Amino acid sequence: MTARLALPLVVALMLGPATAPSASAQAPAEFKPGEWTSLLNGKDLEGWIPKFTGSPMGENYRDTFRFEDGVLKVSYENWDEFKGEFGHLFFHQPFSKYRLRVEYRFVGEQCPKGAGWAFRNSGAMLYSQDPTTMRKDQEFPVSLEIQFLGGGETGERPTANVCSPGTVFTMGGKLITQHCTNSNSATFRGDQWVTVEVECHGFGTIKNYVNGELVMEYEKPQLDPNDPDAAKLIKDGRRDLAGGWIALQAESHPIEFRKVEVMPLED
Template sequence: MPRFRLPLALGLILAGLSLTSTATAQPESGRWISLFNGKDLEGWIPKFTGSPLGENYRDTFRAEDGVLKVAYDKWDRFDGEFGHLFYHLPFSKYRLRVEYRFVGEQCPKGPGWAFRNSGAMLYSQDPTTMRKDQEFPASLEIQFLGGGERGERPTANVCSPGTVFTMDGKLITQHCTESKSKTYRGDQWVTVEVECHGFGTIKNFVNGDLVMEYEKPQLDANDPDAAPLIKDGRKDLEGGWIALQAESHPIEFRKVEILPLAD
């Protein structure tokens, strides 16, 4: 299995220099920063279900032709090896911009719900705290969905593995909540932006349109992966790691940018 060549900072993390959930990166505010350099996966670290942190299972995550790819051409079949590519620093208050498109055919034996399905995990747990066999990090997932030949399938939804949040004053505990976006079919590029204010308001935008607004992300004390992350009763999430998903359907990302916010 191919192994990801880690930069020094990520090698130190794997050696045990784990960051804490309260530590956040402090880049300059007011300026867009590209998290993907268009040439390689410098600054990113993969984690696949069943594999150790840092192993790029079957060379799934790649930088080719100026885009970050999730590719399944070296897979015979999918058997629950969900993947996440983590940026090596945590963030708290920011605006994230991702341009993506689904391409090609789903990996054989991929689950039906994972057809043209991916996402960006925000407020995620430290990847060094994930179990080897853990499927998803405790996080808020901004779900990216592509439409089929018929039917409606909005994108920029919110799923919440190991987390809960509030919307319109109500605690949302269901796994996925749909946005108000339209359906995007085919291989077209779609731009999703998410504005995060720590434990405050979070807004999802698709191609510039506000499609969802919610707030107060929290760890779910009833989730077996999230419960050990709760220290001294503190469940509120004010920030965390960002990760891109690999869930059995090929996808390309041509922009992954962040705008740190001062407030």
């Protein structure tokens, strides 16, 4: 019920951080400032590295991440129930100053025994730690999560919120230490496609857009010394994050991605 990603260095990467090179040791792609480049090849997971809670890096647990009909899917058809096996699919190199554009939609029913908060819930992890430094049983990488949320039949539920596993940031001149902070976006119900863009300026300003509308602005992402996983990543007292890896989430609800693109920024 598992699949392994066919990447040049995946065998070495699965040995773990003590003996493996960093995930950025994969063959680098060419990215030009001011130009959008797709991170998806439209046919398979080449260039991406899966990591599921409880499984070694590189193992695509229960074939959850897959390409079908030209879109990247998070599928739970091979699952009987969800037992906390959170999944993250990492692009194989880090970024610092860039724009990320993702088009997503939620489909189908949530995997049985998925948490209530995980209904129509996914996201993109930005400023993430190198996946080779994650513990085997770690649930989420130290990162800034840009939440992708879908609404239920009633009630308001904005998307492009920010959650911060192992991190903190500044907004409106205040240090934000709570786990999740909502954006000002509308609520999107059903299986409609939604476009989220995030503009990242390293340790500077970060802006979240939904369907072209600015819904959130914040800055100065930092490692949280109170988080055990983040504390291990602090070197020479430096907590500021100027960049990191991008990962897409699998949290128990099926989701499709038809566009994942990056544009490096001139500055």
